[in-house]
Amino acid sequence: MDFALTDEQRMMQESVRALMAREAPPEKIREWDQAHEFPDEVWRKLGAQGWLGLTIPEEFGGTGASVLDTVLFSEQLSYCATGLSAAFQRSACYGGTVISRVGTQEQKETYLPPIASGESMVAVALTEPGAGSDAAALQTRATRDGDHYLINGQKVYTSGADQADWLIVAVRTDPSAPAREGISTFIVPTDLDGLEIRRMDKLGNWMVSTCEVYFDDVAVPAENLLGDLNGAWQSTLSSGLDAERLIIGSHCTGSAQRAFDVARDYAVSREQFGRPITSFQMIKQKFAxxxxxxxGARLMTQHAAWLVDQGLPARKESSMVKMVASEMWNDVVYEAMQACGGWSYMMESELQRQYRDARLYTIGGGTSEIQRLIIAKELGL
Structure with missing residues (x-):
């Protein structure tokens, strides 16, 4: 593996930073965050420049970029705007990747171009009140009714559901089958009768909503089945979550780098006892x-992405990345706030937002505890 980035990759990083500096400077991020507002216009500009199509094949309006290129982009995006990066994880990466892999030709032609352009967004409805870490315990059902399926049930903690045009919904289609063998996924338009979306209040990540979704005899065309009937656990859920974990790793790394830089800029100008606080050994140690x-998290993420690009197994490495990077971000923000003191606790500081935002990532996308179980299983334990 060559650790040097190509000229094209460095240009990509610079281009993303320049776009975000123009369209989403820190003062705008603070404004959107406090207003619980998602910047749709910036999202469409990302699409217009081709960034939202990185995971999508060229024939469907994307660029067909490598996984390594995608995590490099994600790190830069999260450095500037964690909310936009979170939406990129969900819509472009999970949605775009899964539809590209297992969607029918018609589904690819219908859904992938508007995802790539930023005209439309996708959300993933998996978690339920009784099915969190035990995702296979889901009870939302889809029953065949002629050329449609009727969906009934409830989802919770669905990121961006009220901002999305379509939901990828995991449902039980064979209640008599073993838990992981009776699950299917459907692409569900959010404007269908019987579908209700409610926002949930939460601690952080305010630019991207988190929602409850209720299904009451929601009639979905049979052709909206995504992947194999009763085969979603392997075809859309497991493979999609592995890819998502790499993007979460790069998201956490870029966000942590931003927290580090904000804290460093403050610390070098902050004086106590007649000298900059960065002259004290304890502060130096924190930054080191x-x-x-x-x-370390950056290199783990890039290595796992390289494995995927080479067609090599990376389930263990993907879980390692998700676990290590999410815990690292939390640790970095904590130490950054300790170094900066009272200023970091004020709402004017970026660090308080980072502190709230980071806490989600050892929980969402598979808890750190679940990642440890996956890693142990892959180690043969």
Whole structure:
């Protein structure tokens, strides 16, 4: 593996940073966050420049980029705007990747071009009140009714559901089958009769909503089945979640780098006892530890992405990335706030938002505890 980025990759990073500096500077991020508002216009500009189509084949309006290129982009996007990066994880990466892999030709032609352009968004409805870490315990059902399926049930913690045009919904289509063998996924338009979406209040990540979704005899065309009937656990859920974990790793790494840089800029100008606080050994140690942990997560993420690009197994590595990077982000923000003191606790500081945002990522997308179980299983334990 060559650790040097190509000229094209470096240009990509610079281009993303420049776009975000123009369209989503820190003061706008603070404004959108406090208003619980998603910047749709910036999202469409990302699409217009081709960034939202990285995971989508060229024939469907994307660029067909490598997984490594995608995580490099995600890190830069999250450095500037965690809310936009979170939406990229959900819509472009999970949605775009899964539809590209298992969708029918008609589904690819219908859904992928508007996802790539930013005209439309996808959300993923998996978690239920009784099915969180035990995702296979889901009870939302889809029953065949002529040329449609009727969906009934409830989903919770669905990110961006009220911003999405379509939901990828995991449902039980064979209640008599073993838990993981009777699950299917459907592409469900959010404007169908019987579908209700309610926003949930939460601690952080305010630019992207989190919702409850209710299904009351929602009639979905049979052709909206995504992947094999009763085969979603392997075809759309497991493979999609592995890809999502790599993007979460890059998201956490970019966000942690931003927290580090904000804290460093403040610390070098902050004086106590007649000198900059960065002259004190304890503060130096905090920044050294933060820098080392960020770089470690970055290299783990890029290595796992390289494995996927080579067609090599990476389930263990993907879970390692998700676990290590999410815990690292939380640790970095904590130490950054300790170094910066009271200023970091004020709402004017980016660090308070990072502190709230980071807490989600050891929970969402598979808890750190679940990642450890996956890693142990892959180790043969």
């Amino acid at each position: 530890d933060m820098a080392a942990s960020i770089q």
